[in-house]
Amino acid sequence: MDRTARTARPFNLPCVFHPAKPAGLLRRPARPLGAALALALACACAALLRAGPANANLLTYSAVLSGANEAPANASPGGGNVLLVIDDQADTMHLEVSFAGLLGQTGAAHIHCCTAAPLAGNAGVATPVPSFPGFPAGVTVGSYAANFNLDSPSAYNPAFVAARGGVGNARDALLAGLADRSAYFNIHTSLFPAGEIRGFLVLQQEIPEPGALALLGIGLAALGWCRRRAGATAPSN
Structure with a gap:
């Protein structure tokens, strides 16, 4: 009897790779998982691309105020920052301003x-005159925050509305000016009546509605479900 041949049976390599019983070393089980993950991710991304831009309604603009940004420029050491958030579906405008170091x-x-x-350049006043309601007067440092209804005449300079034939057109003109960076925030002072510090408002980001964020959550949940399902059905080592 050939004892060498018998002792070799437990180390039978063909058993490990037998077609009828795939072992954990094979990579075949990973293919359905990879396909499911790719499909779920692709669907989630496609849904966001369709829904995001269409439903995005918060537009955030900012500006850095300085004397160098005036036209003509001046040597004021003052500075400031502006945050402007437009809700183009609710037609509202939220404004926050901080400034310091003014000479006037x-x-x-x-x-x-x-x-x-x-x-570049100069333009007429689009928002309320003689100033934003409640804006700090007679100071060299301060801050301001307010909300405005863009469908209300009180949000604009009457001359700006008249020149455009109505509040609706004035709203569209202001939003268009913000979009193409031709609108600026200007602080006028006693030493610089035409403006001591100013800055053009530039779009920072578009924030999607909760619906778009919900779609992202659904996509991530689908990916997690695929991973859990694959973990439950994968053969053990």
Whole structure:
């Protein structure tokens, strides 16, 4: 009897790779998982691409205020920052401003629109006159926050509305000026009546509605479900 041949049977390599019983070393089980993950991710991304831009309704603009941004420029050491959030479905505008270091005392503050070229030139006042309601006056440092209804005449300079034939057209003109960077925020002071510090408002980001975020959550949940399902059905080592 050949004892060498008998002792070799437990180490039978063909048993490990037998077609009827795939072992954990084979990569075949990974293919359905990879396909499911890819499909779920592709569906989630496609849904977001369709829904995101169409439903996006919050537009965030910002500006850095300085004397160098005035036209003509001045040597004011003052500076400031502006945050402007437009909800283009609710037609509202949220404004936040902070400033410091002015040489003159504040007299008025406005959004001017719309210059002939982006990020350059001067334009008339688009927002309320003589100033934004409640904007700090007679100071060299301060902050301001307010909300406005873009469908209300009180959100605009009456001359801006009249020149465009109505509030609706004034709203569209202001939004267009913001979009093409031809609107700027200007703080006027006692030493610089035409404006001591200003800055053009530039779009920072578009924030999707909760519906788009929900689609993203659904996509991520689908990916997690695929992973759990694959883990439950994968053969053990």
